[in-house]
Amino acid sequence: MSATSQTIRISADNIPVRRSGQVTIALVGTPNAGKSTLFNRLTGLHQKVGNFPGVTVERHVGSLQVEHQRLELIDLPGLHSLSGFSQEERTTADVLFGRQTGQQAPDAVLAVVDATNLYQGLYLLQQLLELGLPLVVALTMSDAAERSRIAIDRDKLSELLGGVAIHPVVATSGAGIPGLRTALGNVADQAPAAFQPVWPELFEEARRLVGGEVGTLKLAAVARDLVDAASAQPGTDPHQAPETVAASSAAVFNGSPALAQEARIRYGWVRNVLDQVQSRGSGVAGLGARVSEFFNRPVPGTLSLFLVMAVVFQAVFAWATPLMDLIDGATGSLSAWVLGTVGDGPLGSLLADGIIAGVGSVVIFLPQIVILFLFILLLEDCGYLARAAYLLDRVMRSVGLSGQSIIPMISSFACAVPGIMATRVIPSRRDRIATILAAPFMTCSARLPVYALLIAAFVPATPVGFLNLQGLVLLGLYLFGIVMGIATALIMRRTALRGANATFALMLPEFRVPNPRTVLIQLLGRVKVFLKRAGTLIFSVTVIVWALLYFPRYDIDGYVEPRQRALSSELSEDERAAGDEAIENLGAARQMEQSWLGRAGRAVEPAFAPLGWDWRITSAVIASFPAREVVVAVLGTIYAVGDEAEQATLADRLRRATRADGSPLFTLPVVIGLLVFMALCLQCAATLAVIRRETNSWRWPIFAWCYMTGLGYVAAMLIYQVGSRIT
Amino acid sequence: MNFPKTPSVARFDRTLATLERGDRAVIDAIDDADPMVQRLMTLGLVEGVVVERGHSAIGGDPTEFRVHGLAISLRREQARCFSVTDIADA
Known part of the structure; x- marks a missing residue:
């Protein structure tokens, strides 16, 4: 770096930042x-979802136009306090303090305070006002509060908060929104409210520590770091406070829990303010409260939970x-049409079996994913999710998880990808x-076709009570x-993720009618x-x-055509078509056998021999590692019934498959081993990516x-080795 | 860094955990050494607030408590860290 460029470098802290054009406003508030709803009401569909760099916290950014001013609204995760207990809270605090990578401090803050929950709302609001931002x-x-x-x-509240503007809104109906929009248009030019820190000693210590202006x-x-450094959380990685701050923090609080002290001081202030601005009439309990009360009872609560879970399952x-x-x-017909139009050369095959089948295999998941997410x-x-976590907490805790794990687990019956995405609500990293x-x-739903095929082929439909053996195996x-x-x-919770049970402080919001727009x-x-x-994956x-x-190519035409010509001309039209198709399928099986995948299957065949698998099963399983449902189509190709074969045809072919010595390939131990392998193995690239x-x-x-594949391999091997000795 | 072994269990006689359903009481002392308890304090469970005990989930745990019109659910070992005085005694 040249000397000149060094001399003109000025610390960003010393530049009064006034951006021309776009104004960034952070949207902060307590959960629920x-x-x-307010964010969606203000920005409509003008929003983008991404991630903050380096963390898994979602970054929702929306824009709105107020007269000639373009405002960028960042919807930050809901939180109760700026002290970072969870990743989401730490990220929110970092964004507000202007130390989140790739994100300047906002120009202003839009604080969302729930009129029915001023108690917690004012706690967070103090911390926001102390930032000194407009x-x-x-x-x-406000409507629910009135009810x-x-x-x-x-007016009194605004006065006590140093003259800050308070806009009552009802986000669901839109009441008060125009006034709020106008206020947001002007907010960046306003002076911050004259709010005196509630804990002046803390700010004095912070000032002494940084020295200078x-x-x-x-x-x-710095004040935030002082408190948080004195209350480092177990199981979380606290924001790396500078060591001087840590040392000073230890001196200020003398080892006493700073966070507890902060809570006492701030809630003391909140209660004092509430006494002056809020009066609660002895109103009748609203419908929401009465419904909540009913579902809070242990027995109706638990019964209704099972009912809700059953409905979700049924729907999915x-x-x-x-x-x-x-x-x-639709994918099948489209493929057929493309093959008919483009021809079945490499291009047609790429379009039909590669691209269309690829898009199809993504789109086919959409109905389940959409219903599940909905x-x-x-x-x-x-407000029911929190309730479900509360009701099942004890059960989940007995297996080392918490009530909040239940929704991710249930979602995973459709697909592990949304299930894993739903784990974000769990505050403890270990849990x-x-x-x-x-x-x-x-x-997951991708395992079902595999199970269905193998069960239909090898498990007899013997009645067992009111079920049959096939259903019983599936249930098993x-x-x-x-x-x-x-x-x-x-x-995991006993070994690599050992640690005390995380705190389980769950706010149980009252039931309310969901807002269709937000949803x-x-x-x-x-x-x-x-x-x-x-x-994309x-x-x-x-x-x-x-x-x-598909590659390398085998001379299919050289195999198929002479054989098709050799078919007796005495055959009827139908017999001839069937014969042609059978020969084509045999050709496809030859292609498969010498394709890269087939070669790979043969190469690693010895590794899977202890499981009782031949190269054909091995190839199909290798192909299914990126996405397990592929195994059915590959088996269809290998067993020369075509990849679109009816399940019954394929099942029949599997039953008749033999080893080189003529003994049946799919014996009971091989089938059970394969089922168990498919049940245990993590054959899903999308899950790994998530x-x-x-x-x-x-x-x-x-x-x-490694864990799941290892488990699948060992289990399948044990079943085959033990099973083939006793049968 | 080593994590503290188990949450320290307070030696209070009368705590949120000893309340019966429908009881109202005032928090008078908190065993605040445990960071998890500090977390609960930032949710509003501090000395001087009135708490009403609600229902428990099946099996008696966790339990719902009402503070300033809010419902917070606590596990028993956390409820034990909050000492209370019954409203009648206060």
Whole structure:
């Protein structure tokens, strides 16, 4: 670096920052204060979902135009305090203090305060006011407060807060929004409210520590570090406070819990303010409160929980199936049409079997994902999710998880990808990782076609009570997945993720009618994220598997044509067509046999011999590592029934498959071993990618893959070795 | 860094954990050494506030408490860290 460029470098702290053009406003509030609804109301569909760099916290940015001013609104995660207990809280604090990578401090703050929850709202609001940024308060749920006979003296409140503007809004109906928009348009030019820090000693210590003149924002950040450094959280990685701060912090509080002290001082102030501005009438309990009261009782609560879970399950499987069949049919016809139009050369095959099949295999998941997300969002928005976590906490705790793990686990029965994405609500990192590792064991919808094929082929439909043996085996596989998932969580919490049970402080919001607009906008956002993260991966993997199966080319025509010509001309039209098709399928099987994938299958065949597998099963399993449902199509090709074969045809062919010595290939131990292998193995590249994203390291996806594959291999080997000796 | 072994269990006689359903009481002391308890304090469970005990989940744990019209659910070992005085005695 040249000397001149060094001399002109000025510390960014010394430049008075006034950006021309765009104004950035941070949207901050407690959870359930109606923040997302307000955000959606203000920005509509002008929003983007991304991640803050380096962390798995979602960054929602929306824009709105007020007259000629363009405002950028950053919707930060809901939180109770700026002291970072969870990753989301730390990120929010870092954004506000202007130390989040790639994100300047906001120009202003829009604080969302729930009128029915001033108690906690004012706690956070103090911390926000102390940042010294221009600030506007949106007082949400004013209608609900009125119904509950909560009267708030807004003028008095504004005065006590140093003259800050308070705008009552009802985000669901839009009342008060125009006034709020106008206020936001002017906010960046306003002076910050004249709010005196509630804990002056802390700020004095912060000032003494930094020495010299610094901005209020910097001072608030140092004051925050002082408290947090004295209360480092177990199981979390606290913000790296400078060592001088840590030392000074220890001196100020003399080892006493600074955070507890802060809570006492701030809530003391809140109660004093509430006495002056809020009066509660002895109103009748609202409908929401009465419904909450009913579902809080242990027995109705637990029974209704099972009912809700049953409905979600039913919806995900029953309602999605017709749509999935429709998509399957559409992809099939489109492929056929492309092959007919382009011809079945390499290009036609790439389009039909690679690209269209790839897109199809992503889209086919959409019905289930959309229904699942819709239910999760509805339950979340009406306040039921917290209730479910509360009711099941004791059960989940006995396996080392917490009540908040239940939704990710249930979601994983449809697909582990949204399940793992849903673990974000779990505050403890250890609980969260244990849940992430348990989730892929749940029987996802991609395992179903594999189970269905093998069960139909090899398990007799003998009646057992009111079920039959086939249904019983399927049920057994579901239970097996649950048991293995729970055992994994238990083992992990006893070993690598050992540690005290995390705090379980769950706010139980009152039931309210979900807001369709909020739910739909969020649904759209999550589906987009799914398509981007899982979709692109599933798609590319399908194309790669296609290439491995397609190349190198075998002279299929040289095999097929003479044989087709040799078919006796005495055959009827139908017999001839059937014969042609059988020969074509045999040709495809030859192609498969000498394709890269077939060669790979042969190469690693010895490794899977202890499991009783020949090269054909091995190739199909290798092909299914990126996406397990591929195994059915590959088996179809290998056994020369075509990859679109009816299940019954393929099942029949599997039953008749033999080894080189003529003995049946799929004996009972091989079949059970294969089923168990498919149940245990992490054959899903999308899940691995999501684990990587959510844990922000390669360590956990690599561990999960090795652990689950190892488990599957050993279990399948044991079953085959023991089974083939006793049968 | 070593994590503290188990949350320190307070030696209070009358705590949030000993309340019966529907009881109202005032928090008078808190065993605040445990960071998890400090977390609860930032949610508003501090000395001087009135708490009403609500229902428990099946099995008696966790339990719902009402503070300033809010419902917070606590596990038993956390409820034990909050000493209370019954409203009638106060």
